[in-house]
Amino acid sequence: MKILVTGVNGQLGKELFRKLSLQYSVVGKAKKELDITNYQEVKNIMEEITPDIVFNAAAYTNVDQCEINRKKALEVNSLGSFYVAKAANSIGAKVFHYSTDYVFDGTAKVPYEEKDMTNPQSMYGLSKWLGEELVLNSGENTIIRTSWLYGHGGKNFVNTMINLAEKNEKIKVVNDQIGSPTYINDLAEVTESLMHKKSGLYHITNSGACSWYIFAKAILEEAGLDSGIIIPTTTREYGAIAPRPSFSILDNLAMRQENINSLRPWQEALRDYIRKELTR
Numbered sequence: 001m002k003i004l005v006t007g008v009n010g011q012l013g014k015e016l017f018r019k020l021s022l023q024y025s026v027v028g029k030a031k032k033e034l035d036i037t038n039y040q041e042v043k044n045i046m047e048e049i050t051p052d053i054v055f056n057a058a059a060y061t062n063v064d065q066c067e068i069n070r071k072k073a074l075e076v077n078s079l080g081s082f083y084v085a086k087a088a089n090s091i092g093a094k095v096f097h098y099s100t101d102y103v104f105d106g107t108a109k110v111p112y113e114e115k116d117m118t119n120p121q122s123m124y125g126l127s128k129w130l131g132e133e134l135v136l137n138s139g140e141n142t143i144i145r146t147s148w149l150y151g152h153g154g155k156n157f158v159n160t161m162i163n164l165a166e167k168n169e170k171i172k173v174v175n176d177q178i179g180s181p182t183y184i185n186d187l188a189e190v191t192e193s194l195m196h197k198k199s200g201l202y203h204i205t206n207s208g209a210c211s212w213y214i215f216a217k218a219i220l221e222e223a224g225l226d227s228g229i230i231i232p233t234t235t236r237e238y239g240a241i242a243p244r245p246s247f248s249i250l251d252n253l254a255m256r257q258e259n260i261n262s263l264r265p266w267q268e269a270l271r272d273y274i275r276k277e278l279t280r
Helices: 011-020 039-049 063-068 070-090 123-136 157-165 184-194 212-222 253-257 266-278
Strands: 002-006 025-029 053-056 094-100 142-146 171-174 201-203 230-233
Touching: 002 011, 002 039, 011 025, 011 053, 011 184, 039 070, 053 070, 063 070, 063 123, 070 094, 070 123, 094 123, 123 142, 142 184, 157 171, 157 212, 157 266, 171 212, 184 266, 201 253, 212 230, 212 266
Parallel strands: 002 025, 002 053, 053 094, 094 142, 142 201, 171 230
Antiparallel strands: none
8 A cells, every 4th residue: 555645744744744655655745845736746646656645734824824814725735735635546545644733612511522513713714614525525534633643853832832931921822712733643543544544524632522622731740840931921911912712622533433442541641642742
């Protein structure tokens, strides 16, 4: 089996490439090697590599910048995703495409199931939702929604908190947004198991949930740093450009229906991540 991973220089792309390469023939393409917003380029790459499966980890993920550069958000997250799916499906390849909890508006009181109605509030969420629709309507593909990702070899919330804490300055973190932190290594492992399951829409996150504030305190405690420098604030007071869902816990129902075990608790995954980071 031959696999193509797009966005291979990102945290998710790197881990997918590493893990899948242990068993399969994998080709990775970074942004400079494959511009997913150029359909002819995407089509040429697909015909050259002839993959059986494509993991599309390429995305424009800067939530606030998506509000400023809306055209780029739509080009990459919507049209680019469609181009990957269209070109892959044209040669008989199946696509696994990654999406986000930001497709929901955050007004729910219980975790969102895959069938629940979407209602994105930001351009990032809107562009990812449109990408989902285009990919699903292109062929027998799979959408994986996840949330609050962090992984090795890149910038993420965990590393940012540790770097700021080492400066011993007070850090304001919002305490009114609730979600599930997800370790990319765990996500990649479950993604691999989905290769042998039916196509469709899946929610995949580590178990449990917390606020960004609670997550930040847990990060510093695990790293042996002073968590007392974390100061809770509200979304309104923080003043980010793009709106965020206040509640975006994803119910991993489709996984359970396919007899896939739930991911471990986010606290356990965070502990494992930090231990690996400290020994890198």
